[in-house]
Amino acid sequence: MFINQALNELHLKIVYYGPGLSGKTENLNYIHKKIDPALKSDLMMLKTREDRTIFFDFIQLEVGRINGKKPKFNLYTVPGQVNYDLTRRICLNGVDGIVYVADSQIDRLKADLDTLEDLEKNLLAYGKTLENFPWVLQYNKRDLPSAAPVDLLNSKLNIYNVPYFESTAITGNGVFSTLKEVIKLTVSMVHERLKEEERAGV
Amino acid sequence: MILQNSDNKITNSDKISAHLSALAQKLNISAVILVNSAGQIISSYTSSSWNFNTLSIAVLSSSTYAAANEMAKLISERGNFLTVLHEGTNYNILTSAVSSSYFLVVVFPKTTTLGLVRIFTKKTVENLYPVLQAENSNVRQQQNELDEHFQNLLSDELDRVFNGL
Numbered sequence: 359m360f361i362n363q364a365l366n367e368l369h370l371k372i373v374y375y376g377p378g379l380s381g382k383t384e385n386l387n388y389i390h391k392k393i394d395p396a397l398k399s400d401l402m403m404l405k406t407r408e409d410r411t412i413f414f415d416f417i418q419l420e421v422g423r424i425n426g427k428k429p430k431f432n433l434y435t436v437p438g439q440v441n442y443d444l445t446r447r448i449c450l451n452g453v454d455g456i457v458y459v460a461d462s463q464i465d466r467l468k469a470d471l472d473t474l475e476d477l478e479k480n481l482l483a484y485g486k487t488l489e490n491f492p493w494v495l496q497y498n499k500r501d502l503p504s505a506a507p508v509d510l511l512n513s514k515l516n517i518y519n520v521p522y523f524e525s526t527a528i529t530g531n532g533v534f535s536t537l538k539e540v541i542k543l544t545v546s547m548v549h550e551r552l553k554e555e556e557r558a559g560v
Numbered sequence: 561m562i563l564q565n566s567d568n569k570i571t572n573s574d575k576i577s578a579h580l581s582a583l584a585q586k587l588n589i590s591a592v593i594l595v596n597s598a599g600q601i602i603s604s605y606t607s608s609s610w611n612f613n614t615l616s617i618a619v620l621s622s623s624t625y626a627a628a629n630e631m632a633k634l635i636s637e638r639g640n641f642l643t644v645l646h647e648g649t650n651y652n653i654l655t656s657a658v659s660s661s662y663f664l665v666v667v668f669p670k671t672t673t674l675g676l677v678r679i680f681t682k683k684t685v686e687n688l689y690p691v692l693q694a695e696n697s698n699v700r701q702q703q704n705e706l707d708e709h710f711q712n713l714l715s716d717e718l719d720r721v722f723n724g725l
Binding site (some may be wrong): 362369392393402413425445448449534537552 | 572573577598599601616622626695709713714717722725
């Protein structure tokens with residue numbers, strides 16, 4: 359989180375993380391399509407010829423001033439393909455909150471689990487752990503017949519009992535409720551952490 | 561020159577702005593952007609003819625600089641690369657580390673001498689470092705304003721903006 363004192367802006371970096379083709383870019387696409395043009399930047403997409411994310415996607419959203427401060431949310435995706443491990447780590451630099459976009463299809467459960475492990479490892483590189491970090495789970499592709507039951511996904515992936523959402527990003531179902539929750543959780547946890555640091559005299 | 565507020569109090573933001581504009585005006589520089597490691601713009605100075613997307617350049621610079629530093633690790637460099645240079649046919653972009661959390665992006669036309677840009681950018685980086693250290697402690701105080709009242713207002717505002725989407 360960064361506060362620009364000169365402009366009285368509050369900046370949050372939210373990263374959409376998850377296995378390849380789970381729907382991270384689709385979340386940003388839907389947000390970009392629906393949000394008021396006055397409240398968003400261009401959608402930046404760095405893609406391969408095959409239309410896969412090679413580095414990241416990015417969009418900045420803003421809302422009205424609150425207590426004089428203008429909140430701005432910088433939303434990023436990561437490339438989901440296994441080979442782009444280092445690129446995913448780079449995208450986590452300075453991250454404030456994470457949306458883990460899991461693919462609900464039963465045959466993608468292993469990929470969901472592997473990428474969650476990869477996230478934990480990459481967060482550790484910045485001295486953070488999933489246990490004490492603001493993140494939410496989004497079970498995407500709920501419209502597909504091969505989608506696993508949410509109870510099963512929760513028992514495997516939701517190891518820290520974080521908020522979770524069912525979604526179909528391509529139609530927008532669950533996209534904004536996920537975004538709202540991760541923003542609220544992030545601000546709340548940053549505030550708590552700072553209070554603790556203050557008490558400890560850090 | 562250091563700019564002052566109307567009450568004559570010089571803030572760290574003023575000092576940062578003054579250092580960026582001094583660099584830009586000393587040489588023919590199109591844009592000077594101070595960015596943090598998360599890709600967020602701390603401060604920027606752009607010339608009157610600048611018509612590019614400053615936010616996108618900040619976001620991309622942050623990521624390419626981070627990528628360069630991962631390459632530094634792969635070849636066993638000690639620490640980060642101090643500068644990264646992109647050379648084009650019309651413009652060059654010089655990215656220089658201020659600290660582990662901040663870097664300076666300088667966009668300048670090919671007609672401006674690279675050597676001079678390097679020298680004056682290095683001096684600006686040295687000047688910015690202590691100001692950013694002081695700024696960090698001030699920001700921590702402001703972050704404590706994110707209390708429950710703020711969080712409730714933010715929740716209401718998100719409901720308003722996301723309503724029906």
